[in-house]
Amino acid sequence: MTFEAAFMIGYANVLLLIALGLHRLGRVNTSPWSSRALAGHQRRHSDDAPHDGSPPGDMGPDHDLPAWPHGEPRRLHTGIAMIAATAAMVLVVAAMVRHHATAEVLLLTATGVAAGALVARLGNALRTAESLAIHARQRVRRQRH
Amino acid sequence: MTNSSKDPSGGGPDGAATPIATGSRSGRRPLQIGKGWVQAAGLVFLTGFFVVVLMGYLTYQSSPPIPQRVVSTSGQPVFTGQDVRAGQDVFLRNGLMEYGSIFGHGAYLGPDFTADYLHRSADLVRAGYGAAGSDTAAQRTRTDFKTNRYDPTTGVLTFSDAQTAAFATLTAHYAEFFASPAGKTGLRPAAITDPTQIRQLTSYFAWSAWASAADRPGSDYSYTNNWPSEPLVGNAPSAHVVLWSVLSLIALLGGTGALFAAFGRWDWLGWHGRDQHELRFREPQRVRLTASQRATAWFFLTMTVLFLIQTLVGAASEHYRADLGSFFGLPLDHWLPYNLVRTWHVQLSLFWVSTSFLAAGVFLVPMITGRRDVKGQHLLTYTLLGALALVVVGSLLGELAGMRGAFGRAWSWLGMQGFEYLDLGKLWQLLLTVGMIFWVVILWRGLRKRLRAESRANLPWLFFFAALALPVVYATGLLARHDSGYTVTDFWRFMVVHLWVEDFLELFTTVMVAYIFVLLGVVREKVALRVIFLDIVLYSAGGVIGTAHHWYFNGEPAAVLGLGAFFSAFEVIPLTFLTVEAWSFIRLGARQEARSASDFPHRWAVMFLVAVGFWNFVGAGIFGFLINLPIVSYYEIGTALTANHAHAAMMGVYGMLAVGFAVFALRYLVPKDSWSDRLASISFWSLNVGLAWMVFVTLLPLGILQLYHAVDVGYYDARTLAYVGNRTNTLLEWLRLPGDVLFIVGGVGPLLWLAVRGALHRGRHHDLPDQDDQHLFTEVQHLEPAEASAAGSITGAAT
Ligand code: HEM
Numbered sequence: 001m002t003f004e005a006a007f008m009i010g011y012a013n014v015l016l017l018i019a020l021g022l023h024r025l026g027r028v029n030t031s032p033w034s035s036r037a038l039a040g041h042q043r044r045h046s047d048d049a050p051h052d053g054s055p056p057g058d059m060g061p062d063h064d065l066p067a068w069p070h071g072e073p074r075r076l077h078t079g080i081a082m083i084a085a086t087a088a089m090v091l092v093v094a095a096m097v098r099h100h101a102t103a104e105v106l107l108l109t110a111t112g113v114a115a116g117a118l119v120a121r122l123g124n125a126l127r128t129a130e131s132l133a134i135h136a137r138q139r140v141r142r143q144r145h
Numbered sequence: 146m147t148n149s150s151k152d153p154s155g156g157g158p159d160g161a162a163t164p165i166a167t168g169s170r171s172g173r174r175p176l177q178i179g180k181g182w183v184q185a186a187g188l189v190f191l192t193g194f195f196v197v198v199l200m201g202y203l204t205y206q207s208s209p210p211i212p213q214r215v216v217s218t219s220g221q222p223v224f225t226g227q228d229v230r231a232g233q234d235v236f237l238r239n240g241l242m243e244y245g246s247i248f249g250h251g252a253y254l255g256p257d258f259t260a261d262y263l264h265r266s267a268d269l270v271r272a273g274y275g276a277a278g279s280d281t282a283a284q285r286t287r288t289d290f291k292t293n294r295y296d297p298t299t300g301v302l303t304f305s306d307a308q309t310a311a312f313a314t315l316t317a318h319y320a321e322f323f324a325s326p327a328g329k330t331g332l333r334p335a336a337i338t339d340p341t342q343i344r345q346l347t348s349y350f351a352w353s354a355w356a357s358a359a360d361r362p363g364s365d366y367s368y369t370n371n372w373p374s375e376p377l378v379g380n381a382p383s384a385h386v387v388l389w390s391v392l393s394l395i396a397l398l399g400g401t402g403a404l405f406a407a408f409g410r411w412d413w414l415g416w417h418g419r420d421q422h423e424l425r426f427r428e429p430q431r432v433r434l435t436a437s438q439r440a441t442a443w444f445f446l447t448m449t450v451l452f453l454i455q456t457l458v459g460a461a462s463e464h465y466r467a468d469l470g471s472f473f474g475l476p477l478d479h480w481l482p483y484n485l486v487r488t489w490h491v492q493l494s495l496f497w498v499s500t501s502f503l504a505a506g507v508f509l510v511p512m513i514t515g516r517r518d519v520k521g522q523h524l525l526t527y528t529l530l531g532a533l534a535l536v537v538v539g540s541l542l543g544e545l546a547g548m549r550g551a552f553g554r555a556w557s558w559l560g561m562q563g564f565e566y567l568d569l570g571k572l573w574q575l576l577l578t579v580g581m582i583f584w585v586v587i588l589w590r591g592l593r594k595r596l597r598a599e600s601r602a603n604l605p606w607l608f609f610f611a612a613l614a615l616p617v618v619y620a621t622g623l624l625a626r627h628d629s630g631y632t633v634t635d636f637w638r639f640m641v642v643h644l645w646v647e648d649f650l651e652l653f654t655t656v657m658v659a660y661i662f663v664l665l666g667v668v669r670e671k672v673a674l675r676v677i678f679l680d681i682v683l684y685s686a687g688g689v690i691g692t693a694h695h696w697y698f699n700g701e702p703a704a705v706l707g708l709g710a711f712f713s714a715f716e717v718i719p720l721t722f723l724t725v726e727a728w729s730f731i732r733l734g735a736r737q738e739a740r741s742a743s744d745f746p747h748r749w750a751v752m753f754l755v756a757v758g759f760w761n762f763v764g765a766g767i768f769g770f771l772i773n774l775p776i777v778s779y780y781e782i783g784t785a786l787t788a789n790h791a792h793a794a795m796m797g798v799y800g801m802l803a804v805g806f807a808v809f810a811l812r813y814l815v816p817k818d819s820w821s822d823r824l825a826s827i828s829f830w831s832l833n834v835g836l837a838w839m840v841f842v843t844l845l846p847l848g849i850l851q852l853y854h855a856v857d858v859g860y861y862d863a864r865t866l867a868y869v870g871n872r873t874n875t876l877l878e879w880l881r882l883p884g885d886v887l888f889i890v891g892g893v894g895p896l897l898w899l900a901v902r903g904a905l906h907r908g909r910h911h912d913l914p915d916q917d918d919q920h921l922f923t924e925v926q927h928l929e930p931a932e933a934s935a936a937g938s939i940t941g942a943a944t
Contacts, residue, residue, distance in 0.1 A: 004872070004873045007846075007850065007873070011846050011849065015841060018841070072751075072752060072755050073755050073758065073759065076752075076755055076756060076759055076833065077759065079830070079833070079834070080759070080833065080834075080837045083834055083837040083838055083841065084837065084841050087838065087841040087842045090842065090880060091842065091846075091880070094876060094880060098876075
């Protein structure tokens with residue numbers, strides 16, 4: 001296997017891990033009522049915790065988004081994660097144009113398929129986050145009236 | 146429930162505007178937080194600066210000497226100290242620090258001239274001593290380079306005869322390289338043809354290579370802590386490089402753990418969970434702007450135009466990396482050589498970001514004071530814009546002409562001063578400093594009455610002090626002089642590149658963002674103050690002394706390397722931490738928005754802050770620490786991993802902030818029917834996606850490959866044009882194109898459109914209420930039903 005093909009395969013896989021990591025990071029709930037950094041504050045004012053629909057701990061995929069703008073970091077993280085996964089896919093395709101040994105084609109294809117699947121999954125997550133954000137905004141408007 | 150409307154200016158706890166209820170004997174509003182915060186910040190700040198002064202002293206004491214004369218063993222003159230100094234001038238004047246680097250510092254297309262000279266001369270010396278593979282030849286070569294034959298009493302440095310012969314050969318090599326009429330190097334064809342200048346330049350490179358290999362007196366490592374890695378002369382990482390890398394890692398892990406533990410234990414920021422106030426945000430078009438605020442519309446237009454030009458010249462410099470031969474058939478290097486477009490790219494990045502910060506400062510003053518402009522304020526603001534335009538146009542043209550040999554002896558004043566990031570001529574640098582002082586005067590005039598009524602550690606004063614620090618710290622860059630030794634100039638250069646950018650702009654930014662949140666009513670003044678003081682403590686603890694992470698290998702002693710490695714690790718902690726913190730900060734705003742009876746008008750400005758948080762963590766925190774350990778930096782300095790970090794941190798943090806400030810102000814300046822959230826959204830996503838594409842598709846993989854090559858084959862080789870332009874690198878460079886196009890067209894384009902609308906309209910909103918009001922919200926106090934009926938006035942306000 002050529003060095004270039006091996007590097008592209010390795011790096012594309014690293015990018016997929018980066019994408020997963022960023023997407024995961026975006027699920028951390030940044031509410032002061034669940035942020036670990038503010039544990040002292042939470043203990044002191046536990047009675048005061050707001051009931052604004054903000055879930056404790058991480059935001060699971062099917063959880064409602066917390067109030068604006070706390071859903072936005074999640075969208076940004078997932079958006080950038082999708083770029084990282086797309087980048088992996090593009091690099092793999094570019095490497096495929098240049099390298100045709102059997103082992104290279106097999107590994108590049110496997111990585112490309114994994115990247116494609118991740119792009120699709122992140123795309124779905126992004127769409128869900130977006131519709132949740134719209135829903136959250138509509139909820140705020142309804143509350144106002 | 147009931148509500149009672151409250152004017153936020155009414156001496157309320159937030160002190161967003163006048164009149165102010167003063168509570169102290171001096172007639173000033175007392176300090177809003179505990180004195181401990183101020184004392185802790187002062188102590189950490191002073192300690193940091195004490196150590197920086199100490200490092201300055203060490204710099205002057207221990208930098209590599211420039212010998213008066215260099216002679217061969219047989220007594221023949223090789224070159225003089227005068228040649229070395231003149232060579233530094235030739236290097237700077239011709240913009241070579243924006244082409245390649247010296248001691249690892251500078252641009253990344255051309256070679257690192259220290260490593261280049263060292264490798265080539267060592268190769269020649271070894272060849273002179275015997276056949277390749279001969280142990281004796283290898284040993285004699287190492288001895289020639291490692292033995293320090295500089296005599297401080299006479300100022301004479303002795304080169305072996307083989308080193309002397311190598312000097313003559315390399316003078317011919319550099320003559321050919323710089324005078325080549327064919328170009329294809331990224332420099333202007335026949336860029337330097339004068340044989341005297343070539344000799345001086347070669348002397349400069351030879352001196353830097355000597356300092357990087359010869360043992361420092363009393364040590365078994367060189368003046369540059371054995372940088373660069375060069376097996377031919379026995380340069381390998383010194384014990385200090387390894388030891389301080391390990392300690393730096395421990396500092397990061399221990400520091401992060403300690404800070405999280407401390408933060409979890411105490412209720413530092415002193416929030417209160419429930420907030421019974423509902424906010425009514427004022428529609429931006431209902432806020433009557435003052436003439437000085439309206440003048441800032443031209444600043445934001447200027448900012449966007451400079452941003453556009455910066456990205457276009459950036460694209461041109463990127464093209465050189467993808468194809469050194471020509472620009473789609475055009476010989477671009479004849480008119481716009483790489484070192485010129487790279488200089489403009491770097492200078493414009495500072496100019497457009499600063500333009501936004503200056504404008505945002507002016508824009509905020511009337512909101513802080515709640516008053517109309519003082520007389521003539523708008524005229525001063527326009528004068529500032531004129532001065533800024535003069536400096537930008539003058540300095541950029543000066544760089545163009547200076548690189549082509551204009552200005553004679555005044556080259557460093559009017560033309561290309563040549564230090565990367567401080568490329569502009571000294572006159573322009575001086576004018577820029579004066580311009581910033583002038584800006585502080587504008588702020589002072591506007592704030593004066595307000596400041597008189599406030600404790601000196603309250604928000605208005607912090608805003609003023611943070612602004613004042615900008616020209617003061619920038620002015621230290623004036624001490625970088627072309628005729629000083631390289632190590633000394635680098636000390637002063639990084640006062641601007643690191644201390645000014647990473648610490649004082651950071652401070653000013655925190656104060657501005659905190660103040661904007663206070664003015665919008667979404668953060669309490671006390672919380673904002675605590676965040677600012679916490680920021681000062683955390684950033685000063687690491688960032689101030691951490692400046693030394695740029696001085697690992699530029700001729701500073703090992704003590705500076707140790708201090709830099711250890712303390713810069715602390716710089717990363719607030720980046721991981723304050724981003725967590727920053728969300729919680731915004732969180733307060735979120736709750737208010739949920740309750741607010743009117744839309745929050747600054748959705749997209751806040752989105753840019755969300756991006757700042759993201760890139761602070763990824764670009765500054767992760768990519769910064771990736772190259773921060775001395776052992777990594779030893780092989781990595783001046784490679785694409787630096788470019789990776791520099792773009793993700795500089796554009797990701799300060800670029801996004803500058804755009805965020807612009808979007809905030811444009812919301813007031815652009816009429817409602819011309820404002821488009823959609824355009825702001827396109828710009829936001831295009832800038833972020835474009836930046837992420839640039840990083841993940843090109844800069845990060847390029848950097849990983851180059852680092853591997855530097856360790857595997859050698860640093861010298863990893864910096865050659867042949868390596869930079871190899872097949873794999875070229876592919877990665879071309880793949881960057883779609884991201885760059887998106888960044889420019891989708892990111893800058895819509896911003897330019899909004900800025901043009903802002904400049905055309907400049908906040909002249911019709912049908913404004915008569916009163917002259919700068920308040921951005923009204924607060925509606927909710928009373929529980931029992932309290933309300935006791936007060937006898939139930940009006941049934943919505944919650
Ligand atoms: C927002 C914050 C930051 C910004 C805007 C920033 C920007 C930059 C820029 C523009 C450079 C390139 C300098 C050059 O080419 O000479 C640079 C270099 C560097 N930065 Fe940062 N940086 C930030 C934070 C950090 C942090 C937190 C660290 C790690 C503790 C770090 C470590 C480094 C190192 C080691 C270099 C030197 C690389 C070299 O010379 O090759 N930076 N930074």
